[in-house]
Amino acid sequence: MDFATANRAAFAVLLTAAAMGMSWTIGSLAVPDLTPARPALAIVTEDDSATPLPAGNSAHGAVLVNAICSRCHDFTPSGASSAGPNLFGVIGRPVGKGTDYTYSHNLAAHGGTWDEATLNLWLRHPAAFAPGTRMSFRGLTDPVDRADIIAWLKTLH
Missing domain, CATH: 1.10.760.10 (Cytochrome c-like domain)
Incomplete structure (x- = not known):
C-alpha cells in the first residue's frame, strides 16, 4: 500500500468518525433524554412490614x-x-x-x-x-x- 492509499483510508475513517459524532450530537439535541414518570420495574428496597395497612376496600x-x-x-x-x-x-x-x-x-x-x-x-x-x-x-x-x-x-x- 502506498502513501496516497493509506492517506485516503485514514481520511475515510476520520470522516466516518466525524459523521457519527455529528449524528449523535444532533440526535441528542433533537430527542431530549426524559426520565420516565414511573419506573418500568419496581424493585422493593425497603421493608414496609412494620407499616400498618390502610383500611381495605x-x-x-x-x-x-x-x-x-x-x-x-x-x-x-x-x-x-x-x-x-x-x-x-x-x-x-x-x-x-x-x-x-x-x-x-x-x-x-x-x-x-x-x-x-x-x-x-x-x-x-x-x-x-x-x-x-x-x-x-x-x-x-x-x-x-x-x-x-x-x-x-x-x-x-
Whole structure:
C-alpha cells in the first residue's frame, strides 16, 4: 500500500468518525433524554412490614382476587383445592395446614395463623415468607392492593 492509499483510508475513517459524532450530537439535541414518570420495574428496597395497612376496600379486593388469585384458588365454601388451596375462611386458619391440600414443607413448618399481618407479609412476597414455596406468584408491592384483598378475604366466613 502506498502513501496516497493509506492517506485516503485514514481520511475515510476520520470522516466516518466525524459523521457519527455529528449524528449523535444532533440526535441528542433533537430527542431530549426524559426520565420516565414511573419506573418500568419496581424493585422493593425497603421493608414496609412494620407499616400498618390502610383500611381495605373489599369491593376492589374482589376485583383483584378475581383477576389475580382465582386462576389457582377457589373461594366457595364447598370448593375443592386445585393448583392452590381453597381460601374460603382462610382468616384464622393455621398457616400451611389444610384438609385437602398438601403445602410445601417450609410453609407447613412456618406456624402461626393467617391474620392481617401474616397475609400482608405473604401477599407482599410469598417466596420471602416461605422460601421454597410452590406458589409462583411474585407478590404485590402496593400495600393498598394487599389491604383490599385482605379486606375481601375477611368477608369469607
